Amino acid sequence: MLYTLTEGVGRSRARSDGRLREVSTWSTTILSSGELDIFNRLSENTGLKMRVFNFRDIPWTESADQSEAIKACITANHGWLLSAFIEYLFTEDADIEHYFEEAIEVLRDDSNLTITSERVFKKLAVITATANLLNDTEILEVDVKAIYDLVVSQENEANQTRDIAKQAHERLMQYLLANQSLISSGSRSKIGYIEGQTVCIYRDQLTKILKELGFEDARIVRKK
Structure with missing residues (x-):
């Protein structure tokens, strides 16, 4: 509406x-x-x-x-x-x-x-x-x-609330800290893996997580 x-x-x-x-x-x-x-x-x-x-x-x-x-x-x-x-x-x-x-x-x-x-x-x-x-x-x-x-x-x-990239990054970091058991170093887990200093999240899992966090279109977030 x-x-x-x-x-x-x-x-x-x-x-x-x-x-x-x-x-x-x-x-x-x-x-x-x-x-x-x-x-x-x-x-x-x-x-x-x-x-x-x-x-x-x-x-x-x-x-x-x-x-x-x-x-x-x-x-x-x-x-x-x-x-x-x-x-x-x-x-x-x-x-x-x-x-x-x-x-x-x-x-x-x-x-x-x-x-x-x-x-x-x-x-x-x-x-x-x-x-x-x-x-x-x-x-x-x-x-x-x-x-x-x-x-x-x-x-x-x-x-300040319209920077969708910044908001998504902050919310995603909070999610990963609260769900550390879902991702680990040296092995492939349910949502992704850690390679060196980089956290790698599978594309389909990232889309699912962003929707769970309230971001309706993951494609826009990825572009930002």
């Missing part, structure tokens, strides 16, 4: 006469909250981790009372902000593309950002450009710098 929502391109389907239907395309940002960390369900899927920004361990409110007050306010006043924002964008002829391109440029020039992927820049720019646009409507004032610092710090943290 995550791939479908974030890919931005619908499935190609055929008409009754055999011709292909027009493929739907979109570009959007979806916000979702929950009690469980979504990354716990992604295994070691780097492709999805590039598409999902995970904001965790952040104290969004200062107390339970403040949280309840926010809920009460939103419940009593929901529905008007979005329509007012959309109306501003169209009636004031806001240059959305300019805000977006400017936000991307700021991210490109930020030496504190550890990732250099254009795809990530564009996805983060949707958030920061929207914050700037919202401030200019004067409907609601938000702390743009705080939002920017938040998305950058979270992205830097997330980027």
Whole structure:
């Protein structure tokens, strides 16, 4: 489902006469909250981790009372902000593309950002450009710098978990240390053997171990 929502391109389907239907395309940002960390369900899927920004361990409110007050306010006043924002964008002829391109440029020039992927820049720019646009409507004032610092710090943290080769190597070393009985020096064992200072693992066994460790495609790990 995550791939479908974030890919931005619908499935190609055929008409009754055999011709292909027009493929739907979109570009959007979806916000979702929950009690469980979504990354716990992604295994070691780097492709999805590039598409999902995970904001965790952040104290969004200062107390339970403040949280309840926010809920009460939103419940009593929901529905008007979005329509007012959309109306501003169209009636004031806001240059959305300019805000977006400017936000991307700021991210490109930020030496504190550890990732250099254009795809990530564009996805983060949707958030920061929207914050700037919202401030200019004067409907609601938000702390743009705080939002920017938040998305950058979270992205830097997330980027550390996307090095699939490093993660696979560390997890594999832990596995071999915990299962030393399965491999020995001077003889061929179930999963491989030791030759000098090198641990040799049979290809099919390596694939099996990596899948057991949560890496869905061993071929990608081997390439890295």
